[in-house]
Amino acid sequence: MSILEPSVEVLKDLHHRMLRIRLFEEAAGKLFEGNKMPGFLHLYVGQEAVASGVCVAMREDDQVSSTHRGHGHLVAKGGNLNQMMAELMGKADGYCNGKGGSMHICDLDLNMLGANGIVGGGAPIAVGAGFANKYRGNDTVSVVFFGDGSTNIGAFHEAAAMASALKLPVLFVCENNEYGEYTPRHKVMAITDVVDRAAGYGMPGVIVDGMDAIAVHEAALEGLARARAGEGPSFIEAKTYRYYNHHGVQTLGMKYRTDEEVEEWKKKDCIEGFEKRVTEAGLISADELAAVRAEVQAEVDAAVEFGENSPYPDPSTLLTDVYTEMV
Amino acid sequence: MSAETAAGGTPAPGTTVSMTMIEAIRSAHHVMMERDERVVAFGEDAGAFGGVFRCTEGLQERFGEARCFDTPISELGIVATAIGMAVNGLRPVAEIQFADYVYPGYDQIVSEAARMRFRSAGDFTSPIVVRMPVGGGIYGGNTHSQSPEALFTHVAGLITMIPSNPYDAKGMLISAIECNDPVIFLEPKRVYNGPFDGDHDKPLVPWSKDPRGDVPEGHYTVPIGKAAVARPGNDVTILTYGTMVHVAMNAAEQAQVDAEILDLRTLLPLDLEAIVASVEKTGRCLVVHEATRTSGFGAELSAQVQEECFYSLEAPIVRVAGWDTPYPYSQEWEYFPGPNRVLAGLRRVMED
Ligand SMILES: Cc1ncc(C[n+]2csc(CCOP(=O)(O)OP(=O)(O)O)c2C)c(N)n1
Ligand SMILES: [Mg+2]
Numbered sequence: 001m002s003i004l005e006p007s008v009e010v011l012k013d014l015h016h017r018m019l020r021i022r023l024f025e026e027a028a029g030k031l032f033e034g035n036k037m038p039g040f041l042h043l044y045v046g047q048e049a050v051a052s053g054v055c056v057a058m059r060e061d062d063q064v065s066s067t068h069r070g071h072g073h074l075v076a077k078g079g080n081l082n083q084m085m086a087e088l089m090g091k092a093d094g095y096c097n098g099k100g101g102s103m104h105i106c107d108l109d110l111n112m113l114g115a116n117g118i119v120g121g122g123a124p125i126a127v128g129a130g131f132a133n134k135y136r137g138n139d140t141v142s143v144v145f146f147g148d149g150s151t152n153i154g155a156f157h158e159a160a161a162m163a164s165a166l167k168l169p170v171l172f173v174c175e176n177n178e179y180g181e182y183t184p185r186h187k188v189m190a191i192t193d194v195v196d197r198a199a200g201y202g203m204p205g206v207i208v209d210g211m212d213a214i215a216v217h218e219a220a221l222e223g224l225a226r227a228r229a230g231e232g233p234s235f236i237e238a239k240t241y242r243y244y245n246h247h248g249v250q251t252l253g254m255k256y257r258t259d260e261e262v263e264e265w266k267k268k269d270c271i272e273g274f275e276k277r278v279t280e281a282g283l284i285s286a287d288e289l290a291a292v293r294a295e296v297q298a299e300v301d302a303a304v305e306f307g308e309n310s311p312y313p314d315p316s317t318l319l320t321d322v323y324t325e326m327v
Numbered sequence: 328m329s330a331e332t333a334a335g336g337t338p339a340p341g342t343t344v345s346m347t348m349i350e351a352i353r354s355a356h357h358v359m360m361e362r363d364e365r366v367v368a369f370g371e372d373a374g375a376f377g378g379v380f381r382c383t384e385g386l387q388e389r390f391g392e393a394r395c396f397d398t399p400i401s402e403l404g405i406v407a408t409a410i411g412m413a414v415n416g417l418r419p420v421a422e423i424q425f426a427d428y429v430y431p432g433y434d435q436i437v438s439e440a441a442r443m444r445f446r447s448a449g450d451f452t453s454p455i456v457v458r459m460p461v462g463g464g465i466y467g468g469n470t471h472s473q474s475p476e477a478l479f480t481h482v483a484g485l486i487t488m489i490p491s492n493p494y495d496a497k498g499m500l501i502s503a504i505e506c507n508d509p510v511i512f513l514e515p516k517r518v519y520n521g522p523f524d525g526d527h528d529k530p531l532v533p534w535s536k537d538p539r540g541d542v543p544e545g546h547y548t549v550p551i552g553k554a555a556v557a558r559p560g561n562d563v564t565i566l567t568y569g570t571m572v573h574v575a576m577n578a579a580e581q582a583q584v585d586a587e588i589l590d591l592r593t594l595l596p597l598d599l600e601a602i603v604a605s606v607e608k609t610g611r612c613l614v615v616h617e618a619t620r621t622s623g624f625g626a627e628l629s630a631q632v633q634e635e636c637f638y639s640l641e642a643p644i645v646r647v648a649g650w651d652t653p654y655p656y657s658q659e660w661e662y663f664p665g666p667n668r669v670l671a672g673l674r675r676v677m678e679d
Contacts, residue, residue, distance in 0.1 A: 039466035039656060090466070090657025101468040101656035117470030118428065119400050152399030154431055180400055182376040188399040256376055315661050322652045 044072030049270035053216025070115025091310035120155030149180020198235035210238030351493035370422030406432035441484030464517035474618035492539035498549030515569035525574035578669035
């Protein structure tokens, strides 16, 4: 597609969101490897173009439902890095007061309905949100991000069936990074393109280069417009790749894919490629890109400091937020 | 040690090797797949990768892809396929990666596996084993820490087991695979690598330093439905299982109470005989589990003890359990019923 199509504003926005995700994730990975962060950490590094491309295309009132690999979706929706980092560290100032952790961050003010520790859990929630939007008669769209592996679980299929049967304003965005944990897609799926599943639900589907934020953005605009116009759900398959281990950076250190494969994908890096394109096309200067990077890095550094300085939740809060009223 | 733990099971032959609980579970798979070609093992990442907790490592290499394989992410499919295999003569051992993921498969477990024998007047059985790691202690938050045993013990037709050490894990898993009824096999992940006594600041004690980590290489069984005396005593009976066996031991030492700790091992069918004998002797009963308290398995245990041992009881039964909340992420140790809470429970049950 033509580089000239999106406005410079949109290009800058895409770049900014991708960088915010990348630098946040790199910092989180370092903390995790340095044992400053307990639990599980599913990093989004490599896939930034997908969340950014889609979220730039979305309106603020559009909703996102996400996955266990959800940091990128919340950052792209405008998430507060301080609250995110604090949550990852299990601190009281985190999004969930330190009680949720990496897989359970959400921000309803930003219409980010939540990361999800249960594979497949996010899709039906987006469908329900889509129903509520249609019911209210507004033209808000709900977007669900999900992995290739998650399309093997019933929840995905039931959500897709429901959304298409009820013609709901939902956009299904599959991030096909070719693996579910440590198992390659071809071992557990008889199709190569996940988008083939959309046809079974009468949904239009497209494949996009998930390492190209501009391409993702364009596809998302189409799907969102279709949903807004009352024409029902559609499906985007973004071919992408995660650079780090399924969980952590290199935690398990066990081989399930080759270094060469990882290096091949890194050559298509969404941020490097993007920066090269926009500078070569003379749309954004290298200086400006560097300035944005420095600014985002400062924001991330501040988030790390914020997280480190935040206290752990007080033991008296152990039973809060289980019911409306404490019983 | 071995002979005593295995009381009632088949004796363990030959040499023992030091194993973690993970290695013991792996060894049980090996032994059974070697002996019985009907046995197959599968789950998410369970084939080529060997499982995220490594319990099936090496099985695919040894027995081939047909007998140890990776499944799609599909907990319902995993359980359902196991049931179909079982009614058609195989002995499937299915791995659910974390117990927290089992809920889509719960329908199949409850509606199909548990009732297969009943609704076919005994013609069909569903001899499946569904293995799953349970419990907290690894900062898994609300979707990677749960202890759902009561959801299974509430279902007639299921057998529910939970070992607390490598020796039992292997012998119990072999019994489970040989059993003609469906078995839910819960693995307390916090003690996969060592006996965790609830003190999370202490470095991990590996199973190699514990006699219960001495595991026979060959075939042996630990019988279904038999509790073990983890610590003999006279003044109070502690009924517990899984990780909490070790926490209870720690608390009993600290309290300097002559507590008898029963490691239940099989929750259903329950070893009521062992429970009654112990409570009649001690006159007091403390029930300890990690799962949330309300409608937890401790409620069943308390009711049984009350029904069977009322006239022997010198004090009300006390329960120590997880709080009634989803498992919090950073408040792991506030949630977890650690040695201090067990100690407080012990003091209370010893009061009058
Ligand atoms: C119901 C359920 N089953 C299994 C898991 C464990 N699990 C977490 S992520 C994952 C792989 C998901 O693969 P995919 O959907 O492709 O997302 P990716 O990790 O590649 O982003 C699995 C199996 C889970 N969290 N929930
Ligand atoms: Mg994937």
